[in-house]
Structures are given as C-alpha cells and as structure tokens.
Amino acid sequence: MTNPPPSAQLQKRLQTTRNASLATGIIFALIAVFSTISTILTGLHSYSGIVLTIIVALVGFLGVYLASRQSLVGGYILLGVILAGAATMPVIAQGQGISLAILMSIIIASLSARILQGRWAVGVTVTGILLGFIVILVDLFAPNFGVPNDPAVTNVIAAAATLLYGGEILRNYSQYNLRNKLLIAFIGAAIFPLGVVGFTSNQSALSLIQNLTQSELSSLANTQAQQIDSSLTRERDVVYTQAKQGELLDFMNLTTAQKRQPENASRMVTILTDYYKRDPIFIRSYAMLNTLGEVVLSSSPEENGISENSYPHFTKVAQSSLPYVSPVYFFEGKPAVFYISAPINNENGDLEGVLRVEYDALLLQSLLQNVAPSNPEYIAAIVDAETFARLAYSGDRTLLYKSYLGTTEEAAVWGWQSQNRLPAGEISAILTPNEDIVQGLPRLDEEPFISPYSPTLKNSTIATGKSLQVQQWVLLTGASQNILYAPAEEQTRQTTLFSIAGVLAAAIISLVVAIYITRPVQELAKITEQVSGGNLHIRANIPGGDEISQLAQSFNGMTSELQQTLTNLEDTIQQRTRELEEETRKNKKRASLLQNTAEVSRRIGREQDIQKLLPLAADLIARTFHLHHVGIFLIDAERRYAVLEASNSSAGQKMITEEFRMELNANSATGYAALTGKPILGEENNPHAQAQTRSQILLPLLVRGSTIGVLDLQSQTPNTFETEDTEALMVLADQVAIAIEHARLLRQTQEALNIAQNVTQTYIRQEWSSLAKRKSNLSYLHSVTGGKTLPPQQASQEVELVLRHGSIIKKDKTNNHTERAILAIPIRTGEQTIGAIRIQSQTDNREWNADEINVARTIAERLSLALENARLVENSQKQASKERTIGEISAKISAATNIDNILQVAVQELGNMLSGSDVFIQFQGPAEEN
16 A cells, blocks of 8 residues: 655655755765865864764765655754754864854754744754853863864854855745744844954953063064074184184195195094084084085095085075075985085185085074973974975974975975975975965065964964074964963953853843734734635724734725725736737737748848849748838939839839839938938838838848848738837848848959959960060970970970860870870960970870879979969069169269260160160250240
C-alpha cells in the first residue's frame, strides 16, 4: 500500500527545510575549508572548531537527504547539533565569545523560523538567545581554558556568516507575523544604541591603552635598535682600525712572489689569527683581498685564492673606501654568515686591498638576546627588509632564518635563493607567511604600528620596528594583545553586562508592547478573512481613536465600496480586454510588416543590376504586401523631377513608357515627399493615385540623409496604411534605397574599372608596338643544336592565331608523318597579347599532356612579367639619360658669364647632342618687333 502524497503545507515545510539545510551545509563546509587553511598558515593547528563545523555541514547535507525522503527529522537534528555546538563555544574559541554568540543566536533564529512552527520556533529561538548570553558571560568571566586561535580569522568568519543569516532573516521579514516583526524591531532598536555606547566606551579605553602601549613599544624598539646598532658599529670600527695597521699595507705592497715567501705569509697569518682570537665564537675567519677581489691570505687556509669580487663586502668598499657591513648569506654546507670589511689604503688614500671578516650570523641572535625583554609575552626579531627573513628571533628558534614572504611569491624567493640571501631547499620549508609583516614593514615610516599574528605567542600582537643604520635590517618588537589589552578587557566585561541587561529589559518591554498592539490587529485580521470568504456584510467594531480604530473604520467603508466595485469590475475588464486585443492586432501587423520587409530586403539585396533591381523590387513589394500598385520614383540629376522608373501594375508601366514625372514641389504628394524627405499618407481621392486605390502611402527613399526617390504604395483595401505603420514601412523604404544606391555605386565602379583597363591595355599595346618597330628582330629559336636570334620573317600560322585570339593552340599527333606536334602559348601582359611561344616536337606522334601545357603556360607568364619589367627598366633608363643630358647642358649654360658665351655653349651642346644637325639661334630685331 503506497503512502498518500503529502499535504501542501507539509510539502512547503519540506521544501523550506531542504533549502535551509542545504544552505547551512554549504556555508559550514566553506567555513571548514577556510578555517583549515587559516590554522595551517598561522601555525596554530587548532582543529576542534573545524571538526565542529564539519559535523554541522554533514548534518546539513543529511537534512537535505531526509527532506527529499519526505522527513523533517534532519532539520530537527540540525538545530539540536547547532544548539549543542553553541554550548561549546567558550572551549572551542577562546576570547571570541561575543562574536560567536551573536552568530549562533542569529543562525538558530533563522533556522527555527524556517524549519519549526508556532511555539516550537519561538522556544528554540529564545533558547538560542539565552544560550548566547551564557556563552558571552562564560567567555568574559571564566578562566581562559579555550583553545588558542586567531581572532582575526574567527571574527571574519563570524561576521560573514552573521551577514548571510541576518540577511536571510531580513529577506523573510515580510513573511513573519506582526508580533514577531515588532519584537525584532524593538530588540534591534535597543541593541543599536547599547551597541554604540558599548563600542564607544570600549574604543575610548582601547585607544588610551593603545597609545600607552605604542609609546612603550616605540621606546623599547628605539633602545634595542640603538644598542644593536652600537654593537655592530663598534665591531665595524674595530675592523676599520685593524685595516689601517701598517703590517697589512706592507704585506699588500709586496709582490706576489714575496707574499708567498714563508716568513712573510707566516707573519701575516699570525696577525690575522690574533685578530680572529678576539672573538673565536662568532668570527669564522679573517681574510685580505687584493684589488681584484681575490683572497690573498686568510686565517682559514681553504679560503686562499677564492674570488669574492662579486660580493658587496668587496664592491662597496672598493667603490667608497669606507667600511661596510654586508647582508646575511646562506651558503650550502656552511652556517649563515655576514661580513664586515674595511679598505686597506696607502698614504695617498688609494686602495691597496680589503680586510674582510666573516661572522657567524648567530652574532645577531646573541645581540638580540642581550636586549630582548625577559617577559615571555614580548617578542623581538631582526628582519631583513629585502628578503623578510628572521636573522635573529627571540621566539621559537625553529623559525630562525625563515622568511615572512607568502607562497604566492615563489619567483622572488627563488631569486633570493639564487643570490644566497635565503636558505636553499623547498620553499614551503623556509617560509612562514605573514602578510601583515610583509605589507607593514616597508611602510613603518607612514604607519609605525602593525598587528601581525604570532605563532610563538599564539595570539595577535602589537608590533613596531626601527631600521638599523649599519644594514637594511629592521628591529621588530611586539607584545601579545593579552598583556596589552587586559585593562580594556575588564572595561569590555562591564560594558557587556550592561548591554545584556539592557537587551533583556528591552525584550520584555517589547513583548508586552507587541501583545498590546497586535491584539486588535489580530481581531481585524479575522474579520478580513471572513470578508475574503465572501461575507461582505460583516463590520469591524474596534473602539478607541488610535490608528487601528481608524483603520477599522476605513475597512468598513472599503467593504461597502467593494460591492459597488465588484459590480463595475466586469465592465472595466471587458473594456481593457478590447484595448488589449486592439494593441495585439497592431503589434501583429507591425511584426508582419517587419518580417515581410526582411524577406523583400533579402531578395532584392542579391540583385546588383539597377535595371533589373527596380522592377524586381516593385514586383516583390506588391506580391509580399498584397498591393495592387507599387511605383518607384527616382529623382533626376537636376533634382527637379521625380521620374517613375518601375511599377508592377499595367497602369504604372504605361506611365513609365510615357516618361511620367512629378515636379518636386508641394502641389503633389509625391513631389512633396521627395522634397521634404518625410512619409505622407495619401487620401482616398488622390488625383495622382490609381482609380481602384483606397489607401496610399508615399515613402521617401533616403541615403545618407539625402532623398534619391519615392516609394509609392497603393492598396485597394481602405485603411491598409495607418500612422502606426509608418515607422515599419520606412524600414522597407530604407532597404530599397540602400539596394538602389549599392547598384548605382557598383555600376559606376564597373564603368570606371573598364575605362582604367582600356587605358592600360592601350598604353601597353602602344608601348610594345613602338618596341617592335625599334627592334625588328624580336624572334628567337632554340633547337637541339642551340639558340639564335631570327631575322624578321613571316609568323607561322599557329603564332598568328595565338596573337589574334590570345588562346593556346595545340596540335597533337596526326596521320601525316611530315607534320610535327605543335604547342603555341600566348605571352600576355594583362589582357594584351604581346607575343607567343611556339613549341614543335621532334616526333610526329607526340600528344601534349596537361602537365606539359601547365609548365609552358607558367613559363609564358613568368616570361611576360620579365619582359614587361625589362621594358619598364629600359624606359626608365632612357628617361634618366635624357634628364641627365639636359642637366649637364643646363649646368654648362649656367656656368657661362656673358651672352656670347651662353649662346655659343647652347649651340655647341645642342649640336653635339643632335648629331648631324645644324643649330641656329636668332633673336627678334627692332624692325621685326614693329
């Protein structure tokens, strides 16, 4: 026996339960993923809260499954798990009770309204709110037995989820009953000012404490930075003083052979060893570098001969002749080191070498430990401002030499590793990402305080930094917010208690007020239900003079008018129906016009001959739009007349034979439409229309804002064309105008192209005719015996045919054994045949195949191109020679200084150029002038 289908109400509850469970499962799954990433990056490895969010997400998806199986149990389980999880908040998230309590209260209120009904929904909501108050009190006053976590991450997650579920409550606010709306409004109105007061108070206390804390941290950082700078400066000065010792300069002035002598080398090794012994714990070696950066002598013999000319501890000193403290380097197989170097100068100040000291980087750790506070809630670090690596760290020693850079900056990390500025190895092993420090360290001058999370202190900190003078290092000093903000927490406890008491008082007052306000509204709602059921005689009786009483009176008046309204409603509906049908008819007509216009445009767009286009357009428009007459007028060149060029009707075609035209003036509708470029609806008794015409419209043909003609449409049906149709029909006219203009332009372009081709062919023909006259022996023969030029002779029959027709002549094998197979190919330049290639086979039975013909044709094409290029080059050379001769003569004439010399040079040069000619120059005399 099958179960009956669920009722509509149950189906709605199943749908809302499924949606609420699905949304909760997705949101908590995302929270679990985000929290997992966060706890790994911060190094807290606190997974209890993540386990709870995963459980809630799984229960949410279980609720989706059970709801799809027609069961509401999954929603009840989800609410129970969230209520139980809310009770564990003080344990799971230490110090975040307020934000998480608000989050859980809003989640429970939202899900209760969606999953439960009636008193159950109210009871669970109240339970969630009370549980939230308890969580806040426990978190504020109980010992901190919770699991440490990053409050920034927790607060962000809580804020995002609160906005989502709070938005869900506001989105469904209109669906709540009036009493719940008033409760929400009153409680919200109470929470807001209390929250503002509490926030203001807390911020004031926090600001005061923060100023004191920042001042203390800034003073501490200055003191620490000065002490470390002083220690490193003192060490640098010692090296600088040692570099000035005469023994070092004397040794550097020795020749290479002298430096290698045992007594000299031994004496300098002893000196360097003595220098080394002043701090054998942190000094790894002393070395002397020549001006090329090579280690000449070192207290560690394995360094002798090594070139260090690419490292700053040599290049900086060589350029400035000043002592230098280098960055920390990480060489494979060696501890982290840094160098202090100083110049070895002669008496003239010229560089003779460099004294270099290699220090173990743990010296920086030692210096930091000497100045770091003993309080475990304080932490300090020396950070490389370029690589963001901890060069010294008062916290967890496993974090020493690891960089604050993020894993997304792999390219930068690889670059620093290639320069030995970061330790070698996997990137994940040398990075402890902290975006706050990476972004805040370069901006300490603008924002001197940052709030990074410290995995050592397992809490957020307030930190500041001071740049060291000796190198691009920053001394970073911070303290846990637990110790800094303890007074502020006490202030927060008091403010929170005050706010909770205020919210509880507001909730009780709002409940009483809501009951008082909603009771008459509920009575009015019952009467409204009876009216909606058809009882129009019932009236509301609510005494008093407030707005609800006035609403009841207005309701009674509305009920009286409702009967009259119902009577008139049917007439109004019928009238609106007729208007809608008329509008629908117009829309269908307009759509049909546009569809027919598109069909006509598509078909006339294929025709490019204007002589065929015009009658085709007239015929298509008449048949498509069911018109008995369509006329196409075009404006003449003088723009005086509109000439009828095409028509589909017999009367119109007769008018075309009579060259019918209309003047462009206001005396006729056609002329006026052409003159103004505006469409005109013609009258039924228009004298220029056909006898059977009952509707007419004249549409101007416009191209780029200019009228080129008029489209005359006439129908035997009255009112075929209406004012609403004008816009759609103008689309048709525009398409016809475009087609006509395209055809005109195509014809003009074709005529211009023909003229250009004819001129080109005439020029080529004249040029080759002239060339043939100048060179009469333009015939060449190639046979098995070789090639030669032929004298002028009568062309063969095949060549004559090729020159005359410009086509290939092919004679294959014949029965006549005296004839040979012949292939004649035209040589063409453009469309002009300028010669021919005649190929004769040595045998009488040869048949020319397609490949041979294609090869011969290709050679003929290449030959024609080469001949034309040669002709053009020859013409260019002649023109250049002529210009050169004219220029030379002009130069000689210009060089003459008097008239006799000028005339003599002119006559002589013309005679030389025109050999075999007499040159005579004569001027007009006075008698000849008269």
